[in-house]
Amino acid sequence: MTPGADSLDQRFAEAMGAALGPDFPSDIVLAVSGGGDSMAMLTLAHNWAHVWGTRLWVVTVDHGLRPEAGNEAALVRETCDELGHPHTTLRWRWDGQGNLMDAARRARLDLIGRWRGGLSHVLLAHTRDDVAETFLMRLARGSGVDGLSAMTPLREVAETGATPLDPEACDGARPPEAAVPSGLTIVRPCLDMRRAELRHYLRVLKGRWVEDPTNEDDHYERARIRKLLRGLEAEGLGAETLAATAGRMGRAREALRARAVWAWEQCGQEGGAGDLVFERDRFAALERDTQLRLLAAALQWVASAEYRPRAAALEGLLERLLSGGAGTLMGCAARAERDRLRVWREYAAVAGTSVTVGDTALWDGRWRVFHPDLRGHTVQALGEEGWRQAAPAREAHVPHALALCLPSVWQGETLRACDALGVGPGATTTLEQGETQGAGFKGFLLSH
Known part of the structure; x- marks a missing residue:
């Protein structure tokens, strides 16, 4: 749908219907940071839930990275009190290991996953601008079709595990537990909306939000890309164009995925120990992209990993297997046997x-x-x-x-x-x- 063609409320309702309708969950989680995108989503979801009778559980993750974060969580809580929705703040502290932004994103999903009880759906406020920025960030890393594909409105997330949530990290209500554990689904109902539209929506309704100063801090890659994108608008490489290209890459990904499924049916089988086995000759006869796709998926599946391995490491392992060798990657072991290739969990992992x-x-x-x-x-x-x-x-x-x-x-x-x-x-x-x-x-x- 063309942005601006209908009210944001109608577009939000249509996005929710396409993602979760017609039988909507009775309870849904909203991840709200206090920024303009998520505060607009909170208001849109409030209006939508009032019509459909869905209960909203709002959660804010305080990453402890800025002194203002506590005030931002308080703003979200005040707004939830006004709207009549339960709110919880989850606290995280970085251990200094790895990439900060990646660690914060993973921690956010992990904390929400352990807090959510029996609820299965979490709404995130990613926008068309986020799609364009992510496209450029991944283009700079040399990503292929999968990396350049647009975010999807729905994404299944691997279970976070059985580690209980530290009570000290949770300030607020917790949803009830479910008798049977359920998977976690990320829902992105604002992907077809621009950041400026959402802020305009809040201004009209006199809503409040805060601007995260890290969005303009050149220490962070996304902030630098966001500034670059502003300059590309005049050259015809603005958010709309890049997001549309990401959408086309997504369609190409679907075609390649279908090819990989066909190839799996021809040459693969599940082993008896959580391993995967490929007929060596048939696998070797496949085109390189399908080989890489199958091997990457095999590693993800065996290791329960969220992301594919880096391209260079994956290609190196594939070369070793096709040459009759073996190797390890992502906590998995793989080896060429006489007439098959096998991937299994590495004991050291x-x-x-x-x-x-x-x-x-x-x-x-x-x-x-x-x-x-x-x-x-x-x-x-x-x-x-x-x-x-x-x-x-x-x-x-x-x-x-x-x-x-x-x-x-x-x-x-x-x-x-x-x-x-x-x-x-x-x-x-x-x-x-x-x-x-x-x-x-x-x-x-x-x-x-």
């Missing part, structure tokens, strides 16, 4: 990771573990000691390297269960990986 069996326990982001006789026991990677203890009962032919990373249940130093090796009562683990796991790796390909 899961060694020392454990959870306790309760009603359910998710280990390594993909294995759901449950059995009434095993409550209170520990789930961890099998490892060498588990391989040794499993020897008398081993029924399945699982290669040693794959077996080491299998989920197993322990009581102290004693192995109690490992389904893949025929140890224990059986049916203690199922492979789960977000909303697409029911369709296996093919479902993952379709959604990534």
Whole structure:
């Protein structure tokens, strides 16, 4: 829809209908920072929810990076009090590791994911300007079709895990828990709106917002790109043009994704230990882009990773596999065998990771573990000691390297269960990986 053709309220309602209709969730989370985009989204969502009877839960993440952040969270809370919606502030403190902006973004989703209880949908206020800025940022990094594709209105997010939320990090109400854990879906209803439109909407309604000074701070890449984009408008490379190009790249991504699904059906299969196997000759006959797409998706699926590996590292691993070699990447191991290529979880990536069996326990982001006789026991990677203890009962032919990373249940130093090796009562683990796991790796390909 052309921006400005209808009121923002109508466009917001249409975007919500396209994303979640016609049977809307009874409760939805809104991530609101206090900036113009998210405060406008809050007002739009308030008007929409009043019509459709949906309850809104508003959450603000205070990253602790600026002294003004507390006041901005307070502004959101005051607005929510006026509108009649519960509000919560979640606090995060950077540990100084890695890229700050990337760490803050990941922490934001992680905190919301652990706070949300049984709610499945989180609204974010990304705009058409954000799409254009992201396009330029990724273009500067040499991204291909996937990286240059526009953000999607809906995105499934891998489960954040079972780590409880620190009560000290949460100030406000918490949604009720669900009997059955649900996946998390990001919803972006403002992707077809411009930043200036949203601020105009707030001005007309006399709404309040704050301008984040980091948006003009050249220390941050997005701030520099935002300034660059202003200068490109006169050359015909403004936000509308770049966002439209990102949309076309998105259509190309869909075609390439369909090709990868077809190729998987011709040459791939899921192994018995959470691994993936490709027929070596058929895989080698595929065009390079499809090979890279399949390998990247295999690494993501096995490692429960949110993002694809960097292009150079991925291409290097592919070259080694096609040459008959092996390698590791993203916490996965891969090797060429006589007539196949195999990708599985690297033991070093899961060694020392454990959870306790309760009603359910998710280990390594993909294995759901449950059995009434095993409550209170520990789930961890099998490892060498588990391989040794499993020897008398081993029924399945699982290669040693794959077996080491299998989920197993322990009581102290004693192995109690490992389904893949025929140890224990059986049916203690199922492979789960977000909303697409029911369709296996093919479902993952379709959604990534």
